[in-house]
Amino acid sequence: MTDHLTGSLDLRHELQLALRVADAADLFTLPHFLDRDFTVDWKQNQTEVTEIDRHAESMIVDGLVRARPDHAVFGEEHGLVGDPDAEWRWVIDPIDGTSGYVRGIPVWATLIALTHIERGAVLGAVSAPALGMRWWGGVGLGAHAAAHGATRQIGVSQVADLAEAQVSITHNSGWDELGRTDRLVALQQRARRSRGMGDFWQHMLVAEGAVDLAVDAVGVAPYDLAAVKPIVEAAGGRFTDRLGEPTHEHDTAISSNGLLHDGVIALLA
Structure with a gap:
């Protein structure tokens, strides 16, 4: 290739x-x-x-x-x-x-x-x-x-409504420092089901279609993200930082099936 x-x-x-x-x-x-x-x-x-x-x-x-x-x-x-x-x-x-x-x-x-x-x-x-x-x-x-x-x-899911989505949220003090913890809570409350799988696994579950959205901790590094990003994308999903930039080099990461992505970025902004 x-x-x-x-x-x-x-x-x-x-x-x-x-x-x-x-x-x-x-x-x-x-x-x-x-x-x-x-x-x-x-x-x-x-x-x-x-x-x-x-x-x-x-x-x-x-x-x-x-x-x-x-x-x-x-x-x-x-x-x-x-x-x-x-x-x-x-x-x-x-x-x-x-x-x-x-x-x-x-x-x-x-x-x-x-x-x-x-x-x-x-x-x-x-x-x-x-x-x-x-x-x-x-x-x-x-x-x-x-x-x-x-x-x-493997491929991502086709769930387009957050109210029907399974999400994985990794809260840490970095979200508190950004003043966005209340947004994480609101995201979990709007979803059908919320879990905290953490680390690489949450993103691989998105790639498999088992989870529809994953929000990582604040403070991740390139070596935490570089391998998972191309897998999520090859599975048909999106992988960005919390502001929507497609990169593995920033300290936040969100992966999704793509259908939910823009709405979640807006909710967390």
């Missing part, structure tokens, strides 16, 4: 690389999650980190750099590796949902995205081995999910 921005790069090959690297990461992270054989430190932003996060990121970076030495890689734990002006940059989160990982909650995943200097995030792979699930997709690739040995193409 090529276009005027990707040039000679075939995103199908890049996706296969991302999935191979995710396989290796799963083989490392899942046994440690099950055995609980790690220690927990705290970063300056008061979020948890473990030696498993750091080692998994090193494994992922090594695998990507060996296969694509002309690409840069940016990760949550170790920052940028490679040319900062590279046309192609991989953006990774070795364990999205570390707070759950350290508590024994299986909602965590390795996130691997490929971004283009002009196009932004063009493909993503999300692997959640403790859930036994994986999602991937991107520009010209469609969106797919795999669970328990079965793979299927």
Whole structure:
């Protein structure tokens, strides 16, 4: 799959690389999650980190750099590796949902995205081995999910009325600081059903059509969002910040089936 921005790069090959690297990461992270054989430190932003996060990121970076030495890689734990002006940059989160990982909650995943200097995030792979699930997709690739040995193409829902929608809302103090918590509450009250799935999972449920809308926490980072955005979009949905800009580089994120998006942006504005 090529276009005027990707040039000679075939995103199908890049996706296969991302999935191979995710396989290796799963083989490392899942046994440690099950055995609980790690220690927990705290970063300056008061979020948890473990030696498993750091080692998994090193494994992922090594695998990507060996296969694509002309690409840069940016990760949550170790920052940028490679040319900062590279046309192609991989953006990774070795364990999205570390707070759950350290508590024994299986909602965590390795996130691997490929971004283009002009196009932004063009493909993503999300692997959640403790859930036994994986999602991937991107520009010209469609969106797919795999669970328990079965793979299927996925797409967003067709629910057009917020009163009939299932929504996932992740409230945190950032919404309080923006003065928008009352809007989040109003959104939940108007929806048919509200849950708080959190992290990558809420966006993947939007891509699957199981949830119609997901509003993330304030304070998310590019490595939290780069992999999920192209999957949601490949599934037919929309992914923007809270003001409606389609980006993975801002500190808020909303994904939806597209039909609900503008109304929710207006409600939260």
